[in-house]
Amino acid sequence: MAVLVVADNxxxxxxxxxxxxxxxxxxxxxxxxxxxxxxxxxxVADAAAKISGVRKVxxxxxxxxxxxxxxxxxDAVLALAGHYDAILVPATSGGKNFAPRVxxxxxxxxxxxxxxxxxxxxxxxxxxxxxxxxxVQSSDAKKVITVxxxxxxxxxxxxxxxxxxTSGADADKTRFVSxxxxxxxxxxxxxxxxxxxxxxxxxxxxxxxKVIEPLADKLxxxxxxxxxxxxxxxxxxxxxxxxxxxVVAPALYIAIGISGAIQHLAGMKDSKIIVxxxxxxxxxxxxxxxxxxxxxxxxxxxxxxxxxxxxGK
Amino acid sequence: MKVLVPVKRVIDYNVKxxxxxxxxGVDLANVKMSMNPFCxxxxxxxxxxxxxxxxxxxxxxxxxxAQAQETIRTALAMxxxxxxxxxxxxxxxPLAVAKLLAAVIGEEQPGLVLMxxxxxxxxxxxxxxxxxxxxxxxxxxxxxxxxxxxxxxxxTREVDGGLQVLDVDLPAxxxxxxxxxxPRYASLPNIMKAKKKEIVSKTVADYGVDIAPRLKVLKVxxxxxxxxxxxxxxxxxxxxxxxxxxxx
Numbered sequence: 001m002a003v004l005v006v007a008d009n010x011x012x013x014x015x016x017x018x019x020x021x022x023x024x025x026x027x028x029x030x031x032x033x034x035x036x037x038x039x040x041x042x043x044v045a046d047a048a049a050k051i052s053g054v055r056k057v058x059x060x061x062x063x064x065x066x067x068x069x070x071x072x073x074x075d076a077v078l079a080l081a082g083h084y085d086a087i088l089v090p091a092t093s094g095g096k097n098f099a100p101r102v103x104x105x106x107x108x109x110x111x112x113x114x115x116x117x118x119x120x121x122x123x124x125x126x127x128x129x130x131x132x133x134x135x136v137q138s139s140d141a142k143k144v145i146t147v148x149x150x151x152x153x154x155x156x157x158x159x160x161x162x163x164x165x166t167s168g169a170d171a172d173k174t175r176f177v178s179x180x181x182x183x184x185x186x187x188x189x190x191x192x193x194x195x196x197x198x199x200x201x202x203x204x205x206x207x208x209x210k211v212i213e214p215l216a217d218k219l220x221x222x223x224x225x226x227x228x229x230x231x232x233x234x235x236x237x238x239x240x241x242x243x244x245x246x247v248v249a250p251a252l253y254i255a256i257g258i259s260g261a262i263q264h265l266a267g268m269k270d271s272k273i274i275v276x277x278x279x280x281x282x283x284x285x286x287x288x289x290x291x292x293x294x295x296x297x298x299x300x301x302x303x304x305x306x307x308x309x310x311x312g313k
Numbered sequence: 314m315k316v317l318v319p320v321k322r323v324i325d326y327n328v329k330x331x332x333x334x335x336x337x338g339v340d341l342a343n344v345k346m347s348m349n350p351f352c353x354x355x356x357x358x359x360x361x362x363x364x365x366x367x368x369x370x371x372x373x374x375x376x377x378x379a380q381a382q383e384t385i386r387t388a389l390a391m392x393x394x395x396x397x398x399x400x401x402x403x404x405x406x407p408l409a410v411a412k413l414l415a416a417v418i419g420e421e422q423p424g425l426v427l428m429x430x431x432x433x434x435x436x437x438x439x440x441x442x443x444x445x446x447x448x449x450x451x452x453x454x455x456x457x458x459x460x461x462x463x464x465x466x467x468x469t470r471e472v473d474g475g476l477q478v479l480d481v482d483l484p485a486x487x488x489x490x491x492x493x494x495x496p497r498y499a500s501l502p503n504i505m506k507a508k509k510k511e512i513v514s515k516t517v518a519d520y521g522v523d524i525a526p527r528l529k530v531l532k533v534x535x536x537x538x539x540x541x542x543x544x545x546x547x548x549x550x551x552x553x554x555x556x557x558x559x560x561x
Contacts, residue, residue, distance in 0.1 A: 290542035
Protein backbone atom coordinates (compact mmCIF):
# COMPACT_ATOMS: atom_id res chain seq x y z
CA MET A 1 0.00 0.00 0.00
CA ALA A 2 1.11 3.58 -0.59
CA VAL A 3 0.55 6.48 1.80
CA LEU A 4 0.43 10.20 1.09
CA VAL A 5 1.38 12.61 3.88
CA VAL A 6 0.31 16.22 3.40
CA ALA A 7 2.99 18.52 4.81
CA ASP A 8 2.33 21.19 7.42
CA ASN A 9 4.04 24.34 6.20
CA UNK A 10 3.83 28.13 5.87
CA UNK A 11 5.30 28.35 2.32
CA UNK A 12 8.74 29.04 3.77
CA UNK A 13 9.20 26.46 6.53
CA UNK A 14 8.35 22.82 6.91
CA UNK A 15 6.75 22.31 10.31
CA UNK A 16 7.57 19.54 12.71
CA UNK A 17 4.04 18.08 12.51
CA UNK A 18 5.04 16.74 9.09
CA UNK A 19 7.89 14.65 10.56
CA UNK A 20 5.53 13.27 13.19
CA UNK A 21 2.88 12.40 10.63
CA UNK A 22 5.53 10.61 8.53
CA UNK A 23 6.28 8.47 11.60
CA UNK A 24 2.60 7.48 11.75
CA UNK A 25 2.57 6.84 7.98
CA UNK A 26 5.62 4.58 8.14
CA UNK A 27 3.70 2.35 10.55
CA UNK A 28 1.21 1.74 7.72
CA UNK A 29 3.56 1.30 4.79
CA UNK A 30 7.11 1.70 3.58
CA UNK A 31 5.90 3.65 0.55
CA UNK A 32 5.38 7.13 1.93
CA UNK A 33 5.22 10.23 -0.27
CA UNK A 34 4.92 13.78 1.02
CA UNK A 35 2.74 16.39 -0.69
CA UNK A 36 3.61 20.03 -0.12
CA UNK A 37 0.72 22.43 -0.77
CA UNK A 38 1.86 26.04 -0.97
CA UNK A 39 2.91 29.01 -3.04
CA UNK A 40 6.62 29.42 -3.81
CA UNK A 41 7.23 26.61 -1.35
CA UNK A 42 10.21 24.92 -3.08
CA UNK A 43 12.28 25.27 0.09
CA VAL A 44 9.59 23.38 2.01
CA ALA A 45 9.66 20.55 -0.53
CA ASP A 46 13.46 20.39 -0.31
CA ALA A 47 13.22 20.18 3.47
CA ALA A 48 10.59 17.42 3.24
CA ALA A 49 12.90 15.46 0.91
CA LYS A 50 15.39 15.19 3.77
CA ILE A 51 12.97 13.27 6.04
CA SER A 52 14.17 9.67 6.36
CA GLY A 53 11.86 7.08 4.87
CA VAL A 54 10.16 9.41 2.38
CA ARG A 55 9.95 7.92 -1.14
CA LYS A 56 9.29 11.15 -3.03
CA VAL A 57 8.02 14.66 -2.49
CA UNK A 58 5.31 16.25 -4.59
CA UNK A 59 5.00 20.03 -4.77
CA UNK A 60 1.70 21.68 -5.73
CA UNK A 61 1.75 25.44 -6.23
CA UNK A 62 -0.99 28.07 -6.44
CA UNK A 63 -1.92 31.31 -4.69
CA UNK A 64 -4.95 29.68 -3.05
CA UNK A 65 -2.80 26.80 -1.77
CA UNK A 66 -0.35 29.35 -0.38
CA UNK A 67 -3.18 30.86 1.64
CA UNK A 68 -4.45 27.50 2.85
CA UNK A 69 -7.84 27.74 1.16
CA UNK A 70 -9.50 24.42 1.99
CA UNK A 71 -11.35 23.96 -1.30
CA UNK A 72 -8.08 24.24 -3.25
CA UNK A 73 -6.15 22.07 -0.82
CA UNK A 74 -8.74 19.30 -0.98
CA ASP A 75 -8.84 19.42 -4.79
CA ALA A 76 -5.04 19.18 -5.01
CA VAL A 77 -5.08 16.12 -2.74
CA LEU A 78 -8.01 14.56 -4.61
CA ALA A 79 -6.11 14.84 -7.89
CA LEU A 80 -3.52 12.44 -6.43
CA ALA A 81 -5.81 10.30 -4.26
CA GLY A 82 -6.10 7.54 -6.87
CA HIS A 83 -2.48 6.56 -6.30
CA TYR A 84 -2.76 6.07 -2.54
CA ASP A 85 -4.47 3.78 -0.05
CA ALA A 86 -4.23 6.23 2.83
CA ILE A 87 -3.91 10.00 3.11
CA LEU A 88 -2.46 11.31 6.36
CA VAL A 89 -2.71 14.94 7.40
CA PRO A 90 -1.29 16.58 10.54
CA ALA A 91 -4.21 17.53 12.81
CA THR A 92 -3.42 21.24 12.87
CA SER A 93 -6.22 23.77 12.37
CA GLY A 94 -5.15 23.92 8.72
CA GLY A 95 -5.11 20.14 8.29
CA LYS A 96 -8.43 19.62 10.03
CA ASN A 97 -9.87 22.30 7.77
CA PHE A 98 -9.43 20.40 4.49
CA ALA A 99 -9.01 16.68 5.34
CA PRO A 100 -12.76 16.07 5.95
CA ARG A 101 -13.50 17.56 2.51
CA VAL A 102 -11.22 14.98 0.93
CA UNK A 103 -13.01 12.22 2.84
CA UNK A 104 -16.46 13.50 1.81
CA UNK A 105 -15.49 13.61 -1.86
CA UNK A 106 -14.05 10.09 -1.67
CA UNK A 107 -17.18 8.93 0.22
CA UNK A 108 -15.15 7.59 3.14
CA UNK A 109 -15.29 8.18 6.88
CA UNK A 110 -12.57 10.54 8.09
CA UNK A 111 -10.57 9.19 11.02
CA UNK A 112 -9.82 12.22 13.14
CA UNK A 113 -6.82 12.98 15.34
CA UNK A 114 -5.39 9.51 15.75
CA UNK A 115 -2.91 9.02 18.58
CA UNK A 116 -1.93 5.43 17.78
CA UNK A 117 -1.69 3.14 14.76
CA UNK A 118 -2.78 -0.35 15.84
CA UNK A 119 -2.71 -1.90 12.36
CA UNK A 120 -3.23 -0.82 8.75
CA UNK A 121 -6.99 -0.40 9.35
CA UNK A 122 -7.24 0.11 13.11
CA UNK A 123 -6.48 3.30 15.00
CA UNK A 124 -6.89 4.85 18.44
CA UNK A 125 -8.36 8.33 18.73
CA UNK A 126 -9.41 10.46 21.68
CA UNK A 127 -13.08 11.34 22.13
CA UNK A 128 -14.77 13.52 24.76
CA UNK A 129 -11.72 15.81 24.80
CA UNK A 130 -9.44 12.92 25.65
CA UNK A 131 -11.56 11.59 28.52
CA UNK A 132 -11.97 8.37 26.56
CA UNK A 133 -10.01 6.61 23.85
CA UNK A 134 -11.81 4.93 20.98
CA UNK A 135 -10.25 2.11 18.97
CA VAL A 136 -11.81 2.09 15.51
CA GLN A 137 -11.47 -0.24 12.56
CA SER A 138 -12.12 1.29 9.14
CA SER A 139 -13.94 -0.65 6.43
CA ASP A 140 -13.21 1.97 3.76
CA ALA A 141 -10.78 0.93 1.01
CA LYS A 142 -9.16 4.36 1.08
CA LYS A 143 -8.47 6.04 4.41
CA VAL A 144 -8.35 9.74 5.22
CA ILE A 145 -6.70 10.27 8.58
CA THR A 146 -5.64 13.27 10.63
CA VAL A 147 -2.77 12.66 13.02
CA UNK A 148 -2.31 14.36 16.38
CA UNK A 149 1.37 15.38 16.14
CA UNK A 150 2.03 15.33 19.90
CA UNK A 151 1.32 11.58 19.96
CA UNK A 152 4.13 10.57 17.59
CA UNK A 153 7.90 11.03 17.62
CA UNK A 154 9.36 13.08 14.76
CA UNK A 155 10.86 11.10 11.88
CA UNK A 156 14.61 11.64 11.62
CA UNK A 157 16.27 13.61 8.86
CA UNK A 158 18.92 12.16 6.56
CA UNK A 159 16.94 11.17 3.46
CA UNK A 160 17.27 12.55 -0.06
CA UNK A 161 13.98 11.90 -1.85
CA UNK A 162 13.35 13.32 -5.32
CA UNK A 163 11.04 16.35 -5.61
CA UNK A 164 8.42 16.39 -8.37
CA UNK A 165 5.98 19.09 -9.35
CA THR A 166 2.27 18.29 -9.44
CA SER A 167 -0.73 20.36 -10.47
CA GLY A 168 -1.97 23.22 -8.26
CA ALA A 169 -5.61 24.00 -7.59
CA ASP A 170 -7.82 27.02 -7.09
CA ALA A 171 -11.09 27.98 -5.42
CA ASP A 172 -13.64 30.05 -7.29
CA LYS A 173 -16.17 30.88 -4.56
CA THR A 174 -13.76 31.55 -1.71
CA ARG A 175 -11.34 34.46 -1.72
CA PHE A 176 -8.46 35.11 0.64
CA VAL A 177 -8.69 38.64 2.04
CA SER A 178 -6.03 39.00 4.70
CA UNK A 179 -4.13 37.35 7.45
CA UNK A 180 -2.98 38.60 10.79
CA UNK A 181 -0.47 36.41 12.55
CA UNK A 182 0.19 37.12 16.19
CA UNK A 183 3.64 38.62 16.43
CA UNK A 184 4.51 37.36 19.82
CA UNK A 185 7.83 36.12 21.08
CA UNK A 186 5.85 33.53 22.96
CA UNK A 187 5.32 30.15 21.37
CA UNK A 188 1.88 29.16 20.18
CA UNK A 189 -0.29 27.63 22.90
CA UNK A 190 -1.11 24.36 21.13
CA UNK A 191 2.53 23.71 20.17
CA UNK A 192 4.44 25.10 23.17
CA UNK A 193 6.83 22.94 25.18
CA UNK A 194 5.92 24.82 28.36
CA UNK A 195 2.54 26.39 29.21
CA UNK A 196 1.85 28.64 32.19
CA UNK A 197 -1.87 29.00 32.92
CA UNK A 198 -3.76 31.20 35.34
CA UNK A 199 -7.18 30.74 36.88
CA UNK A 200 -9.93 32.69 38.53
CA UNK A 201 -7.81 33.20 41.65
CA UNK A 202 -5.98 35.99 39.75
CA UNK A 203 -8.97 38.23 40.45
CA UNK A 204 -8.38 40.73 37.63
CA UNK A 205 -6.93 41.10 34.15
CA UNK A 206 -4.16 43.33 35.54
CA UNK A 207 -3.17 40.72 38.10
CA UNK A 208 -3.25 38.01 35.42
CA UNK A 209 -0.82 40.00 33.28
CA LYS A 210 1.37 40.89 36.23
CA VAL A 211 1.65 37.33 37.57
CA ILE A 212 1.32 34.89 34.69
CA GLU A 213 2.99 36.66 31.79
CA PRO A 214 6.42 37.42 33.34
CA LEU A 215 6.70 33.81 34.52
CA ALA A 216 5.77 32.57 31.04
CA ASP A 217 8.35 34.86 29.47
CA LYS A 218 11.03 33.71 31.86
CA LEU A 219 10.36 30.09 30.87
CA UNK A 220 9.84 30.80 27.17
CA UNK A 221 6.34 29.45 27.69
CA UNK A 222 2.94 30.03 26.14
CA UNK A 223 0.20 31.56 28.29
CA UNK A 224 -3.02 29.70 29.01
CA UNK A 225 -6.06 30.28 31.17
CA UNK A 226 -8.95 28.36 32.67
CA UNK A 227 -12.45 28.93 31.36
CA UNK A 228 -13.33 30.56 34.69
CA UNK A 229 -10.57 33.14 34.17
CA UNK A 230 -11.69 33.74 30.59
CA UNK A 231 -15.37 34.05 31.55
CA UNK A 232 -14.41 36.55 34.24
CA UNK A 233 -12.58 38.61 31.61
CA UNK A 234 -9.11 38.15 33.09
CA UNK A 235 -7.69 36.61 29.93
CA UNK A 236 -8.67 36.57 26.25
CA UNK A 237 -10.64 33.60 24.96
CA UNK A 238 -7.84 32.28 22.75
CA UNK A 239 -5.87 31.55 25.94
CA UNK A 240 -8.51 29.08 27.06
CA UNK A 241 -7.29 25.57 27.81
CA UNK A 242 -10.00 22.97 28.20
CA UNK A 243 -12.73 20.98 26.58
CA UNK A 244 -14.23 24.04 24.90
CA UNK A 245 -10.88 25.73 24.37
CA UNK A 246 -7.54 24.34 23.27
CA VAL A 247 -6.26 20.87 24.10
CA VAL A 248 -2.57 21.04 24.96
CA ALA A 249 0.06 18.44 25.81
CA PRO A 250 3.29 20.29 26.60
CA ALA A 251 6.30 18.83 28.37
CA LEU A 252 5.55 21.10 31.34
CA TYR A 253 2.19 22.59 32.33
CA ILE A 254 2.10 25.00 35.25
CA ALA A 255 -1.39 25.71 36.63
CA ILE A 256 -1.55 28.73 38.91
CA GLY A 257 -4.66 29.47 40.93
CA ILE A 258 -6.63 26.91 38.90
CA SER A 259 -8.90 24.62 40.88
CA GLY A 260 -9.04 21.96 38.17
CA ALA A 261 -12.61 21.80 36.89
CA ILE A 262 -13.30 18.73 34.73
CA GLN A 263 -13.49 20.78 31.61
CA HIS A 264 -10.05 22.30 32.25
CA LEU A 265 -8.44 18.95 33.09
CA ALA A 266 -9.74 17.60 29.79
CA GLY A 267 -7.59 20.15 28.00
CA MET A 268 -4.26 19.60 29.73
CA LYS A 269 -4.10 16.20 31.41
CA ASP A 270 -1.92 14.71 28.66
CA SER A 271 0.88 17.10 29.57
CA LYS A 272 4.10 15.29 30.51
CA ILE A 273 4.66 17.07 33.82
CA ILE A 274 1.93 19.03 35.56
CA VAL A 275 2.70 21.55 38.30
CA UNK A 276 -0.10 23.01 40.41
CA UNK A 277 0.19 26.04 42.64
CA UNK A 278 -2.95 26.61 44.67
CA UNK A 279 -3.63 27.66 48.23
CA UNK A 280 -6.49 25.17 48.59
CA UNK A 281 -4.86 21.82 49.33
CA UNK A 282 -8.12 20.03 48.41
CA UNK A 283 -8.28 21.52 44.91
CA UNK A 284 -8.89 18.75 42.32
CA UNK A 285 -5.92 19.98 40.28
CA UNK A 286 -3.61 18.33 42.82
CA UNK A 287 -5.04 14.94 41.89
CA UNK A 288 -3.43 15.16 38.45
CA UNK A 289 -0.35 17.22 39.36
CA UNK A 290 3.08 15.62 39.44
CA UNK A 291 4.30 18.41 41.68
CA UNK A 292 1.96 20.37 43.89
CA UNK A 293 2.79 23.48 45.85
CA UNK A 294 0.14 24.43 48.37
CA UNK A 295 0.65 28.16 48.61
CA UNK A 296 -0.88 31.51 47.74
CA UNK A 297 0.28 32.36 44.24
CA UNK A 298 0.97 35.92 45.43
CA UNK A 299 3.99 34.73 47.35
CA UNK A 300 4.70 31.50 45.45
CA UNK A 301 5.11 32.99 41.98
CA UNK A 302 7.69 35.63 43.00
CA UNK A 303 9.54 32.89 44.91
CA UNK A 304 9.42 30.70 41.84
CA UNK A 305 10.81 33.55 39.72
CA UNK A 306 13.67 33.95 42.21
CA UNK A 307 14.33 30.21 42.36
CA UNK A 308 14.42 30.07 38.54
CA UNK A 309 16.84 32.99 38.47
CA UNK A 310 19.00 31.26 41.07
CA UNK A 311 19.00 28.14 38.89
CA GLY A 312 20.26 30.24 36.00
CA LYS A 313 16.98 30.50 34.07
CA MET B 314 -32.21 35.07 3.80
CA LYS B 315 -33.03 31.77 5.45
CA VAL B 316 -30.36 30.51 7.86
CA LEU B 317 -30.13 26.84 8.76
CA VAL B 318 -28.45 25.81 12.01
CA PRO B 319 -27.75 22.15 12.76
CA VAL B 320 -27.50 21.41 16.50
CA LYS B 321 -26.38 18.32 18.40
CA ARG B 322 -27.48 16.95 21.74
CA VAL B 323 -24.37 15.90 23.66
CA ILE B 324 -23.27 15.18 27.21
CA ASP B 325 -23.11 18.44 29.17
CA TYR B 326 -19.60 19.85 29.05
CA ASN B 327 -19.41 19.96 32.85
CA VAL B 328 -20.22 16.30 33.36
CA LYS B 329 -17.44 13.86 34.15
CA UNK B 330 -17.28 11.32 31.35
CA UNK B 331 -17.29 7.69 32.48
CA UNK B 332 -16.29 4.83 30.24
CA UNK B 333 -18.52 1.75 30.54
CA UNK B 334 -16.92 -1.23 32.23
CA UNK B 335 -17.57 -3.45 29.19
CA UNK B 336 -15.62 -0.99 27.01
CA UNK B 337 -18.50 -0.53 24.57
CA GLY B 338 -18.73 3.21 24.98
CA VAL B 339 -19.35 6.06 27.38
CA ASP B 340 -22.06 5.82 30.01
CA LEU B 341 -24.84 8.23 29.04
CA ALA B 342 -27.56 6.80 31.32
CA ASN B 343 -28.94 9.40 33.72
CA VAL B 344 -26.36 11.92 32.61
CA LYS B 345 -27.18 15.57 31.99
CA MET B 346 -27.37 16.26 28.26
CA SER B 347 -27.18 19.73 26.69
CA MET B 348 -26.75 21.46 23.38
CA ASN B 349 -23.18 21.15 22.12
CA PRO B 350 -21.47 24.45 23.17
CA PHE B 351 -20.27 25.26 19.64
CA CYS B 352 -23.81 24.71 18.31
CA UNK B 353 -25.09 27.23 20.87
CA UNK B 354 -22.66 29.79 19.48
CA UNK B 355 -23.93 29.08 15.95
CA UNK B 356 -27.55 29.54 17.07
CA UNK B 357 -26.66 32.82 18.79
CA UNK B 358 -24.96 34.12 15.64
CA UNK B 359 -28.01 33.25 13.55
CA UNK B 360 -30.28 35.07 16.01
CA UNK B 361 -28.00 38.12 15.85
CA UNK B 362 -28.18 38.06 12.04
CA UNK B 363 -31.97 38.06 12.34
CA UNK B 364 -31.91 40.92 14.84
CA UNK B 365 -29.76 42.90 12.38
CA UNK B 366 -32.31 42.21 9.65
CA UNK B 367 -29.91 40.05 7.64
CA UNK B 368 -31.75 36.77 8.29
CA UNK B 369 -35.46 36.32 7.76
CA UNK B 370 -35.94 32.84 9.14
CA UNK B 371 -33.88 30.49 11.30
CA UNK B 372 -34.42 26.75 10.84
CA UNK B 373 -32.93 24.50 13.52
CA UNK B 374 -32.08 20.92 12.49
CA UNK B 375 -31.05 18.07 14.75
CA UNK B 376 -30.25 14.45 13.94
CA UNK B 377 -30.48 12.08 16.88
CA UNK B 378 -32.79 10.37 19.36
CA ALA B 379 -36.33 11.63 20.08
CA GLN B 380 -34.95 13.63 23.03
CA ALA B 381 -33.00 15.81 20.60
CA GLN B 382 -36.32 17.63 20.37
CA GLU B 383 -35.38 19.30 23.69
CA THR B 384 -32.17 20.56 22.09
CA ILE B 385 -34.18 22.03 19.21
CA ARG B 386 -36.57 23.66 21.75
CA THR B 387 -33.61 25.27 23.47
CA ALA B 388 -32.49 26.74 20.15
CA LEU B 389 -36.03 27.90 19.41
CA ALA B 390 -36.14 29.59 22.82
CA MET B 391 -32.93 31.43 21.91
CA UNK B 392 -34.62 32.77 18.78
CA UNK B 393 -34.93 30.02 16.17
CA UNK B 394 -38.19 30.01 14.20
CA UNK B 395 -38.89 26.34 13.57
CA UNK B 396 -37.26 22.97 13.80
CA UNK B 397 -36.63 19.79 11.86
CA UNK B 398 -35.83 16.64 13.83
CA UNK B 399 -34.43 13.66 11.98
CA UNK B 400 -34.74 10.79 14.42
CA UNK B 401 -32.39 7.84 14.50
CA UNK B 402 -31.49 5.38 17.23
CA UNK B 403 -27.99 4.92 15.91
CA UNK B 404 -25.20 7.42 16.40
CA UNK B 405 -24.47 8.40 12.81
CA UNK B 406 -20.90 9.16 11.76
CA PRO B 407 -19.91 12.57 10.33
CA LEU B 408 -20.22 11.32 6.73
CA ALA B 409 -23.82 10.18 7.35
CA VAL B 410 -24.66 13.39 9.22
CA ALA B 411 -23.27 15.48 6.36
CA LYS B 412 -25.32 13.50 3.84
CA LEU B 413 -28.51 13.85 5.90
CA LEU B 414 -27.94 17.58 6.36
CA ALA B 415 -27.31 17.93 2.62
CA ALA B 416 -30.68 16.25 2.03
CA VAL B 417 -32.47 18.58 4.49
CA ILE B 418 -30.74 21.54 2.87
CA GLY B 419 -31.93 20.34 -0.54
CA GLU B 420 -35.50 20.76 0.74
CA GLU B 421 -35.00 23.93 2.76
CA GLN B 422 -32.73 25.86 0.37
CA PRO B 423 -31.17 28.16 3.01
CA GLY B 424 -28.86 31.01 2.04
CA LEU B 425 -26.44 30.18 4.83
CA VAL B 426 -25.61 27.24 7.09
CA LEU B 427 -24.18 28.20 10.47
CA MET B 428 -22.97 25.37 12.68
CA UNK B 429 -20.56 24.50 15.47
CA UNK B 430 -17.00 23.63 14.47
CA UNK B 431 -17.13 20.36 16.36
CA UNK B 432 -19.20 18.31 18.77
CA UNK B 433 -17.61 17.71 22.15
CA UNK B 434 -18.50 14.01 22.17
CA UNK B 435 -17.01 12.61 18.95
CA UNK B 436 -14.56 15.51 18.60
CA UNK B 437 -14.36 14.91 14.87
CA UNK B 438 -14.42 18.50 13.65
CA UNK B 439 -15.57 17.26 10.26
CA UNK B 440 -19.27 17.69 9.48
CA UNK B 441 -19.15 21.33 8.36
CA UNK B 442 -16.26 20.72 5.99
CA UNK B 443 -17.88 17.55 4.63
CA UNK B 444 -21.24 19.24 4.16
CA UNK B 445 -19.58 22.08 2.27
CA UNK B 446 -17.79 19.57 0.02
CA UNK B 447 -20.97 17.58 -0.67
CA UNK B 448 -22.99 20.71 -1.47
CA UNK B 449 -20.23 22.36 -3.48
CA UNK B 450 -20.68 25.46 -1.33
CA UNK B 451 -17.75 27.48 0.02
CA UNK B 452 -16.62 26.76 3.56
CA UNK B 453 -15.31 29.01 6.29
CA UNK B 454 -14.51 27.14 9.48
CA UNK B 455 -13.54 28.29 12.99
CA UNK B 456 -15.24 31.68 12.60
CA UNK B 457 -14.53 34.33 15.24
CA UNK B 458 -16.30 37.14 13.35
CA UNK B 459 -18.90 37.19 10.61
CA UNK B 460 -20.06 40.00 8.38
CA UNK B 461 -22.79 39.23 5.87
CA UNK B 462 -23.26 41.71 3.02
CA UNK B 463 -25.49 40.90 0.08
CA UNK B 464 -24.32 37.82 -1.77
CA UNK B 465 -21.10 37.32 0.17
CA UNK B 466 -19.87 36.90 3.72
CA UNK B 467 -16.60 38.04 5.23
CA UNK B 468 -15.43 35.56 7.81
CA THR B 469 -12.58 35.99 10.28
CA ARG B 470 -11.16 32.57 11.08
CA GLU B 471 -9.06 31.29 13.96
CA VAL B 472 -6.04 29.59 12.43
CA ASP B 473 -2.84 28.31 14.00
CA GLY B 474 -0.88 31.38 15.03
CA GLY B 475 -3.45 34.06 14.30
CA LEU B 476 -6.44 35.08 12.24
CA GLN B 477 -7.33 34.76 8.59
CA VAL B 478 -10.08 36.63 6.74
CA LEU B 479 -11.93 34.94 3.87
CA ASP B 480 -14.62 36.30 1.60
CA VAL B 481 -17.08 33.59 0.53
CA ASP B 482 -19.98 33.54 -1.90
CA LEU B 483 -23.34 32.66 -0.40
CA PRO B 484 -24.76 30.13 0.13
CA ALA B 485 -21.92 28.89 2.28
CA UNK B 486 -21.22 26.68 5.28
CA UNK B 487 -19.71 28.59 8.20
CA UNK B 488 -18.60 26.88 11.41
CA UNK B 489 -18.40 28.71 14.72
CA UNK B 490 -15.43 28.88 17.06
CA UNK B 491 -15.53 29.98 20.69
CA UNK B 492 -14.84 33.66 20.19
CA UNK B 493 -17.63 34.31 17.69
CA UNK B 494 -20.03 35.41 20.43
CA UNK B 495 -21.34 34.65 23.88
CA PRO B 496 -24.64 32.79 23.62
CA ARG B 497 -27.60 34.30 25.45
CA TYR B 498 -29.70 32.56 28.06
CA ALA B 499 -33.25 32.08 26.86
CA SER B 500 -35.72 34.18 28.84
CA LEU B 501 -38.72 32.53 30.47
CA PRO B 502 -41.25 34.15 28.08
CA ASN B 503 -39.15 32.98 25.13
CA ILE B 504 -38.98 29.45 26.56
CA MET B 505 -42.79 29.50 26.80
CA LYS B 506 -43.10 30.84 23.25
CA ALA B 507 -40.72 28.17 21.95
CA LYS B 508 -43.13 25.47 23.10
CA LYS B 509 -45.57 26.62 20.45
CA LYS B 510 -43.05 26.72 17.63
CA GLU B 511 -43.27 24.00 14.99
CA ILE B 512 -40.91 21.02 14.95
CA VAL B 513 -41.31 18.68 12.00
CA SER B 514 -40.37 15.07 12.72
CA LYS B 515 -38.60 13.10 10.03
CA THR B 516 -36.77 9.80 9.86
CA VAL B 517 -33.58 8.82 8.10
CA ALA B 518 -35.67 6.74 5.68
CA ASP B 519 -37.50 9.92 4.56
CA TYR B 520 -34.26 11.09 2.99
CA GLY B 521 -33.08 7.74 1.61
CA VAL B 522 -29.58 8.24 2.97
CA ASP B 523 -27.37 5.25 3.77
CA ILE B 524 -26.07 5.84 7.29
CA ALA B 525 -24.35 2.48 7.78
CA PRO B 526 -21.19 3.08 9.82
CA ARG B 527 -17.83 2.84 8.08
CA LEU B 528 -15.91 2.65 11.31
CA LYS B 529 -16.35 -0.22 13.72
CA VAL B 530 -15.71 0.75 17.31
CA LEU B 531 -13.67 -2.13 18.70
CA LYS B 532 -13.47 -0.69 22.19
CA VAL B 533 -13.65 2.47 24.23
CA UNK B 534 -11.18 2.71 27.07
CA UNK B 535 -10.14 5.12 29.73
CA UNK B 536 -6.88 6.91 29.10
CA UNK B 537 -4.03 6.01 31.41
CA UNK B 538 -4.87 7.57 34.76
CA UNK B 539 -2.57 10.19 36.14
CA UNK B 540 -1.70 9.49 39.68
CA UNK B 541 -1.31 12.37 42.04
CA UNK B 542 2.35 13.17 42.42
CA UNK B 543 4.09 14.71 45.36
CA UNK B 544 3.67 17.95 47.25
CA UNK B 545 6.72 20.19 47.37
CA UNK B 546 7.34 22.59 50.23
CA UNK B 547 8.98 25.53 48.51
CA UNK B 548 9.41 27.12 45.10
CA UNK B 549 13.12 26.30 45.17
CA UNK B 550 12.28 22.66 45.83
CA UNK B 551 9.93 22.76 42.82
CA UNK B 552 12.61 24.18 40.52
CA UNK B 553 15.10 21.49 41.53
CA UNK B 554 12.48 18.76 40.89
CA UNK B 555 11.71 20.22 37.47
CA UNK B 556 15.41 20.41 36.66
CA UNK B 557 15.79 16.75 37.57
CA UNK B 558 12.80 15.89 35.37
CA UNK B 559 14.54 17.74 32.53
CA UNK B 560 11.60 19.92 31.57
CA UNK B 561 13.08 23.36 32.20
